[in-house]
Amino acid sequence: MLLHVILADDNIQRVRIESLPETVDELKTILKNHLTLEGEMVIQFQDPEFNNEFCNLTDISELPREMLKLKIIMSDYTLDTGSLDTSSGSSGETSSRSKHWPDPFTIPSFSYDIELKLRRGNEAYEKDGSLFTPTNDVKTDILDKVGRAMYDFNAYPTPKQVEDVAKALVEKHPCLKEPGSTQGWYCWKFSLSFKMRNLRQKYRIAGCPELTVNRKRSAGQETRKMKTAKRAEINFLPDFPQGRTPNSFEEERITLQDEVKKKKPDCNLIDSLMGRSFALRRQEIVEKEPLVAEVESRWPALFSERQIAAEFTRLVAADLPKSFLSGLDRHLPRLLELYKARERCDTKIHSLLESLDSEVKLQNRRSAALLGLPYFMKEDPSNFIKFCERTI
Incomplete structure (x- = not known):
């Protein structure tokens, strides 16, 4: 059986196998061996029921038994942000920074x-x-x-x-x-x-x-804004993957838009496409400085809780929820002490601390610290803390 395999716009290969395997995982193994690929992958096939548009392959029985045209998307980015690795891999991604400035700095070896x-x-x-x-x-x-x-x-x-x-x-x-x-x-x-x-x-x-992107400013020329990375940004404007251009990302961006609109979107596919298109997204945001509404229109997945945390990791190589909670935990004892000092004159804080006495779990202490902030600072809680519904 002959397979027509699309790895990228400029990388399309023929793979001949004896017969279709019994499972999708076995097909992935065969393709990895023939094409020398590493890492997780998503296989898409042309679905005749949807005008031959590419759909994710979940069951091997969905494939026709003749010549096949498949598309492979390497899932080289995951939300396991404990050890971010954006180094170049078989999918053609270019290397990008994945660590903060070391302390102390390690002097490299010389010749x-x-x-x-x-x-x-x-x-x-x-x-x-x-x-x-x-x-x-x-x-x-x-x-x-x-x-x-x-x-x-x-x-x-x-x-x-x-x-x-x-x-x-x-x-x-x-x-x-x-x-x-x-x-x-x-x-x-x-x-x-x-x-x-x-x-x-x-x-x-x-x-x-x-x-x-850092344009020089000289006398007699139009003044341009100097764009440099913020203090924590280690991947301010990464290179495009080798052989890729903004136009070559357009099909994947449209696929990403369509996937987000589904009732049950494939989170793994969205993670992969968002990771692969990070360089394009940063170019648009840094160089064009679009309005938030424009960014949301082109990249709707970016505005989900899952992808906000993932984009933060891509940009600064840190786990956003983990960083927030670790910072909160450092201040928990002092915050609760301040609340106790004011509970006599504030019934809301008093009720929060009363509920805390019966439940001493860390999660409850965190909740009490956050919910007590607006009362301690004498702010309107409805405007101080916003609760959002979980999305993708």
Whole structure:
């Protein structure tokens, strides 16, 4: 049997198998082996009952017994945000940042010859305090390797972050301390700052989206807004997957819109399509700055509770509900103490704390802390806290 398999707009392959397997999972295994794919996948087939439009395959009996045209969507993004991994995979996704700035910063290893020179320099420093004076080539290689490691976490590191890297460099290799300097890393800090500027200029010329979006402002030209990542945004404007363009995403975006409108949408398919289209969505939001109504019209799934949390994870590599609850738990004891101090003059707070006495579960303590805030701050509860119905 001959299968016509669509992996992407520019990647369509023929797969010949002896016969159809008995289950969808077995078909997935066969396709993974023939096409060298990894990870979870969604298989779609042309349903003759719906004018040959692609539908998700849930039962192998739904497939016709002749030549088949299948479409594969790799589910390379899941809502298991405990360990976000957006590195490149078989689905053609480009790598994007998945971790925050480390504390402390880990200095990368250098080439063998430089590591050998630094090792001997560190031994000499421990022996008699002598310093190693790197040649221009050695210093350039060190700055280039450290600068690229910094760029992997942030294209625009703060002065404090650059300073921390300079400190980490001389702590790991004390022979690189500057003679006559009290800190020993002051000049390294400025050298790393210049290196980051050079790297940004190099990547900007190469067409890196998060850098080209930062338009320069010069005399006599129209003033343009400078767009840079916020403090926590680590995937401000990621690259498109290799071989993909905004036009090539349109079919998937329409599929996503149609899926959201269904009475029982496929959450796994929506997760996958939203993850794959993240670069397109960020380009539209950052560069075009559309109204919220326009974003909701084009990306309705983005306004569900599930996808708000998922988009937050894609953008800042953190679990939104987990981050919120952990922050709330840190302040729980103090909040409840403040409520107890005011319960005598506030009947609402008193009733909240009374209900809490009989139920000491963590979830109840969290609820009491949140519900008591408007009364403690003397605000209208109807405007202070909004309750939304669960959607997708």
